[in-house]
Amino acid sequence: MTNSFQVNSKEISKIKTTSKREKDFRIKNLNFFNKNGFPNKRHEDWKFSDLREIIYKNFKKLNTKNTSVKVKKINFIKDFDHNYVAIVNGELHSSNFKFEDKNKIKIKIFKNKNFSQENESNPLICLNHALANKGYHLEIKDNYKFKKTVIIYNLFTKDLKDSILNSRNKIKVGKNSELHTIDFIINESKHKFVNNVYENVALANNAVYKNICIQKDKSQGYFHKFSKNQLLSKSKYSTFIFPSGLRFNKLDLEFNLEGKDSECNLQSASFLNKDDHQEIKTKMNHLAPNCKSYQRVKNVLSSDGKGVYQGKIYVKNIAQKTDAYQLSKAMILSDNSEFDSKPELEIYADDVKCSHGSTSGKVDEDAIHYLMTRGLDKKESTKLLINGFLNEVIEMIKSNSVKNFVKGKLKKQIYGY
Amino acid sequence: MKNENINHNQDYKYGFTTDIESIKAPKGLSEKTIRFISKIKKEPKWMLDWRLKAFNRLKFLKEPDWQKPKFPKIDYQDLYYYSAPKGMTDKPKNLNEVDPKLIETYNKLGIPLNEQKKLSGVAVDAVFDSVSVATTFKDELTKKGIIFCPISEAIQKHSDLVKKYLGSVIPISDHYFATLNSAVFTDGSFVYIPPNTRCPMELSTYFRINASETGQFERTLIIADKGSYVSYLEGCTAPMRDENQLHAANVELIALDDAEIKYSTVQNWYPGDKNGVGGIYNFVTKRGACRGKNSKISWTQVETGSAITWKYPSCILQGDNSIGEFYSIAITNNHQKADTGTKMIHLGKNTKSKIISKGISAGKADNTYRGLVDIGRKALNSRNYTQCDSLLMGNKCGAHTVPYIKNKNSSSTIEHEATTSKINEEQLFYCNQRGLDQEEAVSLIVNGFCKDVLQQLPMEFAVEAQKLVGISLEGSVG
Numbered sequence: 001m002t003n004s005f006q007v008n009s010k011e012i013s014k015i016k017t018t019s020k021r022e023k024d025f026r027i028k029n030l031n032f033f034n035k036n037g038f039p040n041k042r043h044e045d046w047k048f049s050d051l052r053e054i055i056y057k058n059f060k061k062l063n064t065k066n067t068s069v070k071v072k073k074i075n076f077i078k079d080f081d082h083n084y085v086a087i088v089n090g091e092l093h094s095s096n097f098k099f100e101d102k103n104k105i106k107i108k109i110f111k112n113k114n115f116s117q118e119n120e121s122n123p124l125i126c127l128n129h130a131l132a133n134k135g136y137h138l139e140i141k142d143n144y145k146f147k148k149t150v151i152i153y154n155l156f157t158k159d160l161k162d163s164i165l166n167s168r169n170k171i172k173v174g175k176n177s178e179l180h181t182i183d184f185i186i187n188e189s190k191h192k193f194v195n196n197v198y199e200n201v202a203l204a205n206n207a208v209y210k211n212i213c214i215q216k217d218k219s220q221g222y223f224h225k226f227s228k229n230q231l232l233s234k235s236k237y238s239t240f241i242f243p244s245g246l247r248f249n250k251l252d253l254e255f256n257l258e259g260k261d262s263e264c265n266l267q268s269a270s271f272l273n274k275d276d277h278q279e280i281k282t283k284m285n286h287l288a289p290n291c292k293s294y295q296r297v298k299n300v301l302s303s304d305g306k307g308v309y310q311g312k313i314y315v316k317n318i319a320q321k322t323d324a325y326q327l328s329k330a331m332i333l334s335d336n337s338e339f340d341s342k343p344e345l346e347i348y349a350d351d352v353k354c355s356h357g358s359t360s361g362k363v364d365e366d367a368i369h370y371l372m373t374r375g376l377d378k379k380e381s382t383k384l385l386i387n388g389f390l391n392e393v394i395e396m397i398k399s400n401s402v403k404n405f406v407k408g409k410l411k412k413q414i415y416g417y
Numbered sequence: 418m419k420n421e422n423i424n425h426n427q428d429y430k431y432g433f434t435t436d437i438e439s440i441k442a443p444k445g446l447s448e449k450t451i452r453f454i455s456k457i458k459k460e461p462k463w464m465l466d467w468r469l470k471a472f473n474r475l476k477f478l479k480e481p482d483w484q485k486p487k488f489p490k491i492d493y494q495d496l497y498y499y500s501a502p503k504g505m506t507d508k509p510k511n512l513n514e515v516d517p518k519l520i521e522t523y524n525k526l527g528i529p530l531n532e533q534k535k536l537s538g539v540a541v542d543a544v545f546d547s548v549s550v551a552t553t554f555k556d557e558l559t560k561k562g563i564i565f566c567p568i569s570e571a572i573q574k575h576s577d578l579v580k581k582y583l584g585s586v587i588p589i590s591d592h593y594f595a596t597l598n599s600a601v602f603t604d605g606s607f608v609y610i611p612p613n614t615r616c617p618m619e620l621s622t623y624f625r626i627n628a629s630e631t632g633q634f635e636r637t638l639i640i641a642d643k644g645s646y647v648s649y650l651e652g653c654t655a656p657m658r659d660e661n662q663l664h665a666a667n668v669e670l671i672a673l674d675d676a677e678i679k680y681s682t683v684q685n686w687y688p689g690d691k692n693g694v695g696g697i698y699n700f701v702t703k704r705g706a707c708r709g710k711n712s713k714i715s716w717t718q719v720e721t722g723s724a725i726t727w728k729y730p731s732c733i734l735q736g737d738n739s740i741g742e743f744y745s746i747a748i749t750n751n752h753q754k755a756d757t758g759t760k761m762i763h764l765g766k767n768t769k770s771k772i773i774s775k776g777i778s779a780g781k782a783d784n785t786y787r788g789l790v791d792i793g794r795k796a797l798n799s800r801n802y803t804q805c806d807s808l809l810m811g812n813k814c815g816a817h818t819v820p821y822i823k824n825k826n827s828s829s830t831i832e833h834e835a836t837t838s839k840i841n842e843e844q845l846f847y848c849n850q851r852g853l854d855q856e857e858a859v860s861l862i863v864n865g866f867c868k869d870v871l872q873q874l875p876m877e878f879a880v881e882a883q884k885l886v887g888i889s890l891e892g893s894v895g
Contacts, residue, residue, distance in 0.1 A: 044483070047821075317812045332827040335794060343833070345818040350809035350839040358822055361830035 005055070005062055006034045007131070015133045018111075025115040030130035036123045045122065045252075048308040048340040049279045054222070054248055058192055063163050064131060074153055077184065080401040083150045089157055090167030090195070091134040097150075104144040104177075110135035110168050122252070124224050128166045128198045135167040135197075142174035142204070149180045149402065156221065161191035170200040173207040173235075180210045182402070185243075187219035192247070199227040203235035205259060211239045212402065214409055218245035218273075226252045233259030233288075240397060241268035242406060243278065244413050250279040257284070257291040257319075264293040269393035271386065271413045272305030272337070279308035286319040293323075298393055299330045300386050300414075301337035312344040313354055320349050326356035331363060331389055333382070386414055442499035448472060451600055454499050458569045458603075461576060471589040471599035478593045485785045485817065486725045486754035488698060491663060498601045498634065554618065564609040565620055568636055571607035578609055582640055586669040586706045586733070594665040595702040598634045602667065605635035610645035610676070619875055621650040637668040641676035643709065648679040650878055661689075661724060666701045674709030674736070679717070681874055683882055686722035693752025693781075696724025703730035707739035707765075715742040717873045719882045720755055721889040729787065731760035734768040734796075741770040744870040746882075748863075748889045749782030749814070758788035758819075763796035763829070772803040775867050779810040779890055785817040792829045799829040807837040808866055810859075810890075860887035 007030055017023045039045070040052035055062075071088050083100060085107065086093040092109050112132070120126050140146075173179050203209055223246050231237055243249050255264050264284065272278055284293045299307035309328040330339035343356040363385055371381035390410060397403040442453045451472055455465040480491075558565050564575060572579050589599040606622045622637070641647055664686065670678050680703075689696025699722075705714035716730040732741030743759040761770035770790065778784040786805045807816035818835045840862055848858035864871070864886055874882055 048823075320812070330824070332824060332829075335826045335828075337827070338823070338825045340824070341820075341822045341833075343818075343820060343822075343835070345807075345835060345837055346815065347807070347809065347817065347837050348815045349812050350814075351812075352809075352837060352839075354838075355834070355836040356818070357835075358820070358833040359831060360822070360824040361832075362827050 005037065007064055007127070011064055011131060015131070021115050022112070026130045029120075029126040032120075033123045033127040033130060039123050043121075045281065045310070048310070048342075049248075049250060049277065051124075051224075051248070051250075054277070055194075058222070058247070059162060061162050062194070064166075065163055071155060071157065074155060075186070076153070077151060077405070079405050080149075082148050082182075083146075084153060085136060085138065085150060086153045086155065087136060087167075088155045089160065090165045090197070092136040093155070099148040100146060101144065104141045106137075106139040106141075108137050110137040110170055112168060122226070124196055125198060125226050127164070128168065128196050128226070130166075132166040132168040132198060135169045137170045137172075139172045140174050140177045140179050143176045144174070145178040146180060149182055149399070151182045151184050154183060154185045156185075156187045156189050156193070156195070156219075158188045158190070160189040160193045162193060164194040164196060166196050166198075168198045168200075170202075171209070172202045173204060173209050175204045176206045177204075178208040181212070183211065183213040184216065185214070185219075186216045187221055190220065192220045192222065194222045195224070197223075197225040199225060201227065201229040201237070203229075203231050203237060203262075205233045205235065207232070207235045209235075209237050212242070212397070212406065213240070214242045214406060215245045216409075218413075219247075221246050222248040224250045224252070227254065229253070229255045229264075231255065231257045231259060231262040231264060231291075234261045235259060236263045236265075238265040239267070240393070240406075241266070241280065242270060242394075242410060244270045244272060244276065244410075246278070247275055248277045250281065252281045254283045255285065255293070256287060257293065258287050260288045261290045262288070263291065266293075266295045266297075267393045267396055268297045269390040269410070270298070270307070271300045271390065271410065272302065272307050273413070274303040274305065276305040278306070279310065281308075281310040283312045283314065284324060286313070286315040286322045286324060289319055290321045291319065291323075293325070295326045296393065297328045298390055299328075299339060300333065300389060301330060301339055302333040304334070304336040306338045306340075308339075309341040309343070309358075311342070311356070312346065313356070315347045315349050315352055315354060317348040320351045322349065322352040322354065324352070324354045326358075328356075328358045329389075330360035331386065332360060333363065383414055387411070390414075439500050441497045444497055445494040446496070446498065446597075446601070450498050454601060454603060457499065458572070460569075460572055463576075463580065464572055467584070467589070468600050471596050474590050475593070475596045475600055478596055480593045484727055484787075485756045485783065486727060488661075488725055491661075491698070493597075496663065499603050557617070561614055561617065562611040563614065563616055564607065566607055568602075568605045568607040568638060571638075575607070575609070578640065579607070579638065582669070582671055583636075583638055584669075586671060586704045587667050587702055591702065594700045595667055598636060598665050598667040598702070602634045602636040605637045605666070606639075607637075608639040608647060608649065610641045610647045612642045613644040614642075615645065616647040619648050619650055621652070623652045633662075633664045633666070635666045637666070639669070639678060639680070640671045641673065641678050641712075643673045644675045646677045648875060649681070650875060651680070651682045652685070652878075661696060661698055663698050664701065664723075666703075668701070668703040668730075670703075670705030670714055672705065672707050672709060672712035672714050672739075675711045676709060677713040677715075678705065679715045680705070680730070681717040681878055683719045683874075683878055683885065684722050684726070685885060688722045688751070688753050689724040691751050693724070696753070697722065699723035699726045699728065701728040703728060704733065705731065705741070706733045707736050707741060707768075709739070710736045710765075711738045712736050713740040713742070715740075715744075715873070716759065717744040717870065718746070718757075719870070719874070719878075719885065720745070720747040720757060721885045723755075724753060726753075726755040726757055729758050729760055731762070732770065733762045733764065734770065734799075735764050736768075737765040738767045739765055740768070743770075743772045743774070744873045745774045746777070746867045746870045746886070747775070747784055747786075748777045748886060749779070749784045750889055751780040751782060753780075753782045755783070756785040756787055758786045760789040761791070761801060762789070763792040763799045763801070766795070766797045766799070768796055768799045770801045772801070772805070773869050774803075774805040775870055776805070776807040776816055777810070777863060777866070777890070778807065778814040778816045781813045783815045783817070785819060786835075787819040789821040789823075790831055790833070791821075791823045792825060792831065794825045797826055797828045799826075801829075801831045801833075803831075803833040805835040806866070807835075808863065809837065809839050856887075856891065859890060863887075863890060
């Protein structure tokens with residue numbers, strides 16, 4: 001099937017629209033998607049991940065049906081105290097901020113009010129613009145620092161099959177406020193489905209936002225997330241991405257460092273095994289002077305896993321004194337796995353420090369030899385080295401309880417190797 | 418022929434035109450033009466058919482538009498595809514028969530055409546507009562069995578070699594400009610080095626576009642047979658004009674078992690004036706194939722000229738243990754735009770490649786490194802090292818790096834590094850303190866920045882290139 005997957009415009013009339021403007025916006029975007037279909041490798045941004053081919057190969061049919069949202073029980077993490085937001089199939093289900101001052105927090109179902117987005121060339125974003133009608137909106141008022149982490153449980157139910165979910169989320173952190181979140185993905189569906197998310201994070205002056213994204217188990221999901229992030233003066237954004245275990249996962253992250261002295265830090269460590277395909281695409285836009293950005297992406301590839309990193313640093317001519325760095329490292333364990341990278345620099349200011357490094361190669365034979373002389377077998381030595389390779393990123397997490405939690409999850413993945 | 422110098426740009430010393438009558442093909446791109454070129458070159462039928470095949474293919478192709486430098490649409494019907502100094506339709510036998518004005522031109526350019534002078538012992542093939550003017554040192558080379566002649570001559574005399582290798586690295590259906598070249602190429606150099614021969618001297622070609630409204634489409638084919646070695650130099654200049662001229666060359670290199678080709682270019686086409694008027698569009702396709710085991714191809718380029726440079730000298734590493742190298746300096750000033758880099762395609766086992774690229778951007782120029790390193794599934798134990806450094810002068814220019822890196826097996830290693838920075842203030846201060854003025858200091862520092870690449874150039878070129886580096890950046894400081 002899916003050679004020409006089209007969404008009927010009737011789907012839009014099923015969505016409750018508030019204005020004609022909204023309806024027109026949705027129809028315009030749907031038409032764009034229907035005309036272009038899923039992006040393929042002729043699209044520069046999809047050069048290394050031909051989604052059209054992947055979808056055609058793996059899906060016989062696709063639907064955009066809104067599935068029922070009935071969840072009996074969510075298995076909360078018991079390792080440490082936390083607040084939570086539960087999202088089921090993209091829809092806001094429940095939330096609890098028992099450790100915090102509730103007056104400072106606003107959470108509601110996301111309502112889009114901005115229909116003036118410029119033309120998008122990514123058909124998946126257009127599809128999201130057209131169909132998304134669920135998601136959450138989390139707002140933190142000025143001068144409030146969270147006491148405990150917020151875990152955002154992303155639950156996908158058993159009955160999901162061949163569907164495309166479209167949702168939109170927004171997080172706003174006020175002046176001098178601080179928020180830490182963990183996106184925790186629990187997938188109960190044994191079937192294939194597509195999850196397409198559009199996310200906005202806006203940090204006001206001096207705000208701090210830290211985020212960790214992690215997967216509970218291996219799953220059959222095909223995920224695409226576009227995230228547009230705004231950083232105002234002196235704000236700090238840091239994100240850790242540990243998203244192994246999805247059949248397809250593309251994270252398209254755009255950071256706009258709009259305020260002076262803002263900082264962005266992106267770290268990722270993943271172990272990609274059989275049938276895993278993961279792409280991290282970043283666009284770091286340095287638009288104001290004196291900003292810092294740091295990106296480090298580490299991949300271990302085994303079996304027929306495929307990893308892609310497309311990173312771009314853009315420095316506007318007024319963004320002097322920019323300090324930007326990009327590093328991608330890949331360890332390739334099997335001849336069937338592949339790592340592609342495109343670390344790009346586009347620089348228009350002269351007083352800057354911008355550099356990138358990208359390496360890919362095999363496991364260090366000397367190190368393996370050393371470990372084997374100490375009595376480990378080859379497999380154990382390799383595992384130990386993989387662990388060390390990826391742990392470098394995990395060690396950057398400050399909270400010990402969260403660190404141990406992440407370590408445990410990663411260990412589980414590696415030991416499957 | 419237009420003869421006035423429109424610009425009074427003192428920096429470009431090759432901006433003169435030579436007043437020589439020329440024969441031109443009918444204006445425009447058509448089958449008629451191609452037949453005219455083929456006829457005037459006295460080409461065999463297979464060559465004409467080959468050109469027409471390319472021309473037919475061209476009708477279905479579109480100009481590429483993915484590259485960073487955008488340029489106004491070229492009117493292909495408004496160009497002359499063949500322009501030859503009069504009297505060149507019959508080849509001169511020796512230098513005495515060549516128009517003295519032409520010789521004068523080449524003397525102005527500093528090219529040792531005159532055999533008696535034997536200045537630097539470099540064998541030269543000079544291409545003026547569309548035809549090869551003179552080739553020196555022929556006898557000495559012939560003794561060794563080396564063929565070094567205009568490609569139009571090779572098509573007639575060595576047609577079996579040309580037929581076998583022409584288009585084998587750059588197929589006629591490759592992309593728009595390569596196909597255009599295949600249809601209308603006028604001349605260029607042909608080199609064949611027989612097995613186990615080391616070419617005793619540097620071979621060199623000088624290209625010059627003289628006539629206005631002409632495009633230059635030369636084609637170079639170099640074949641290094643088993644166990645041979647050749648070093649080849651290429652230099653380019655053009656008069657100053659306020660119009661844009663097109664230069665779309667194809668260069669194919671073939672290295673068989675244990676052969677080595679070293680290809681060096683100093684490209685100094687007219688870059689346009691300070692306001693970005695005029696200049697050459699340099700859209701060149703250069704590709705080398707390491708066909709044999711242990712073969713090696715090394716590209717070195719110094720790109721200082723042209724309004725827009727757009728070229729990616731590439732290596733296809735087919736043979737086991739073959740080596741590809743790419744050393745590049747690209748300097749852009751004023752409104753120049755350069756989008757250049759390389760492709761290293763690893764197919765054979767134990768193949769190695771090395772890329773060193775230095776980009777310097779000043780004025781309102783844009784400088785892009787764009788490169789591909791692709792290590793295939795079967796290219797076991799392959800290795801690549803890439804280093805791209807960019808230097809920015811002022812905040813109106815841009816420096817960009819766009820590397821594509823693909824690794825498809827577990828025994829190969831790829832390393833890539835890139836940095837962007839400006840000239841170190843402390844170094845400048847130190848030089849100033851020692852009595853160098855600002856421009857001298859910048860020139861010195863930039864030369865140091867480029868040292869890794871300059872070292873790869875043959876002696877004759879290295880000196881010229883160093884000077885060029887300084888001249889190209891004049892007026893960019895302060």
